[in-house]
Amino acid sequence: MRVLVVGSGGREHALVWKIAQSKLCAKLFCAPGNGGISQIAECIDIKADDIAGLLEFARKEKIDLTVVGPEKALALGMVDEFTKAGLKIFGPNKLAANLEASKVFSKELMAKYKVPTADFKVFDSPDAAKKYIQVNGAPCVVKADGLAAGKGVVVAKTVDEAKDAVTSMMQDKVFGDAGKKIIIEECLIGQEASILVITDSKIMVALASAQDHKRIFDHDQGENTGGMGAYSPAPIVTVDILKEVMDKIIHRTIDGLAKEGIDYRGVLYAGIMLTKEGPQALEFNVRFGDPETQAILPRLKSDLVEVMLAASVGKLSKIRTLEWDRRACVCVVCAAGGYPGDYKKGKVISGLEDVQKLKDVVVFHAGTELRIINDVGQRQEQEYLTSGGRVLGVTGLGTTIKEAINKTYQAVEKIKFEEMQFRRDIGRRALG
Ligand code: AMP
Numbered sequence: 416m417r418v419l420v421v422g423s424g425g426r427e428h429a430l431v432w433k434i435a436q437s438k439l440c441a442k443l444f445c446a447p448g449n450g451g452i453s454q455i456a457e458c459i460d461i462k463a464d465d466i467a468g469l470l471e472f473a474r475k476e477k478i479d480l481t482v483v484g485p486e487k488a489l490a491l492g493m494v495d496e497f498t499k500a501g502l503k504i505f506g507p508n509k510l511a512a513n514l515e516a517s518k519v520f521s522k523e524l525m526a527k528y529k530v531p532t533a534d535f536k537v538f539d540s541p542d543a544a545k546k547y548i549q550v551n552g553a554p555c556v557v558k559a560d561g562l563a564a565g566k567g568v569v570v571a572k573t574v575d576e577a578k579d580a581v582t583s584m585m586q587d588k589v590f591g592d593a594g595k596k597i598i599i600e601e602c603l604i605g606q607e608a609s610i611l612v613i614t615d616s617k618i619m620v621a622l623a624s625a626q627d628h629k630r631i632f633d634h635d636q637g638e639n640t641g642g643m644g645a646y647s648p649a650p651i652v653t654v655d656i657l658k659e660v661m662d663k664i665i666h667r668t669i670d671g672l673a674k675e676g677i678d679y680r681g682v683l684y685a686g687i688m689l690t691k692e693g694p695q696a697l698e699f700n701v702r703f704g705d706p707e708t709q710a711i712l713p714r715l716k717s718d719l720v721e722v723m724l725a726a727s728v729g730k731l732s733k734i735r736t737l738e739w740d741r742r743a744c745v746c747v748v749c750a751a752g753g754y755p756g757d758y759k760k761g762k763v764i765s766g767l768e769d770v771q772k773l774k775d776v777v778v779f780h781a782g783t784e785l786r787i788i789n790d791v792g793q794r795q796e797q798e799y800l801t802s803g804g805r806v807l808g809v810t811g812l813g814t815t816i817k818e819a820i821n822k823t824y825q826a827v828e829k830i831k832f833e834e835m836q837f838r839r840d841i842g843r844r845a846l847g
């Protein structure tokens with residue numbers, strides 16, 4: 416099969432890495448990809464949300480399966496366009512992608528189909544929202560309705576903080592139209608976990624559980640980021656909890672969508688808060704998590720292409736279960752200095768060759784580019800430069816989570832670039 420992966424981050428590198436191992440995959444492309452990805456797939460210079468460009472490429476290259484990484488292309492209807500053209504693609508269609516693209520849609524669906532989630536109210540006027548905050552007090556959570564690159568959620572400890580969030584989303588329009596409507600919801604307390612399932616809308620197959628670390632600094636301090644690390648499994652997700660999540664959150668949501676006439680195919684990511692009252696859904700993403708995917712896929716023994724293909728054509732009943740490596744996996748993100756704020760690019764990365772020699776360690780590139788240097792003797796040499804905020808996801812497997820942590824940090828210590836920053840406590844939560 417000829418496979419195309421859409422996207423350019425660490426998640427896509429992990430997908431490409433896993434897909435390349437499939438016996439079904441004969442040729443692999445990635446659009447646009449990155450420096451690391453270019454070592455295992457042919458990178459194509461087409462942006463991840465250029466649906467017309469990708470469609471033309473897929474037709475011309477006779478792509479048998481397209482796998483979409485980022486949510487934007489899904490929300491724009493990429494799957495609908497490919498399906499219309501008779502091309503197989505793994506991901507939800509535009510209506511189903513609303514589960515992530517519109518928090519109002521998602522919360523209203525959850526309320527209708529009794530999916531446990533925080534109590535909420537929808538507002539389209541800033542005055543009404545602020546009045547509500549004044550009466551109901553803090554803490555509360557303010558969420559922009561639309562896509563906001565992971566920045567549209569404010570967990571407000573005080574009334575002023577919550578009102579400021581309303582001002583910035585609805586009046587200063589920092590997220591543009593994404594803040595036209597907002598949600599104010601109850602603040603839940605508990606531990607978080609990510610549950611990802613692959614579904615064809617009838618069968619739901621859970622991937623191994625994971626937990627990510629969203630804050631920039633150790634001990635969950637500082638600003639929210641795209642994710643500074645992850646580990647799998649999340650010991651806090653017991654068999655019983657997983658069953659409850661599947662029954663009350665995943666099934667009710669996908670069955671609910673089906674009742675609304677919406678067929679969900681692809682991967683569904685549920686952000687869960689494990690509260691005293693049981694698991695509650697915080698949010699849905701309609702794609703693989705980043706960096707959860709980097710910690711989950713190295714543990715997957717089954718053929719991912721087979722599973723994604725089955726889901727995309729509605730034949731997941733043929734698969735039903737996945738086989739997992741029992742070992743734990745930890746992914747530590749090495750980020751550019753200044754991230755998640757302004758940061759510099761173009762720094763030379765060293766130590767990657769040393770890390771390649773380590774067993775059970777793999778480095779997924781998130782923001783790198785490859786520079787070819789031809790030395791005098793015409794021997795081709797290459798080096799990697801940083802090209803993004805999150806640069807690398809260093810990933811290690813170990814018999815125990817402790818061993819996985821040690822192995823991963825051993826590798827991280829070998830990697831250097833100017834102003835590199837990383838958290839030193841990834842996975843520690845799982846040690847109890
Ligand atoms: P989201 O972008 O929806 O994943 O939200 C980002 C983060 O905000 C989540 O990972 C949680 O840490 C936090 N969060 C979202 N909703 C709530 C809630 N209702 N109560 C407490 N924390 C929340």
Ligand code: GLY
Pocket residue numbers: 565627641642700703704705706707
């Ligand atoms: N790790 C969180 C996300 O992918 O949205």
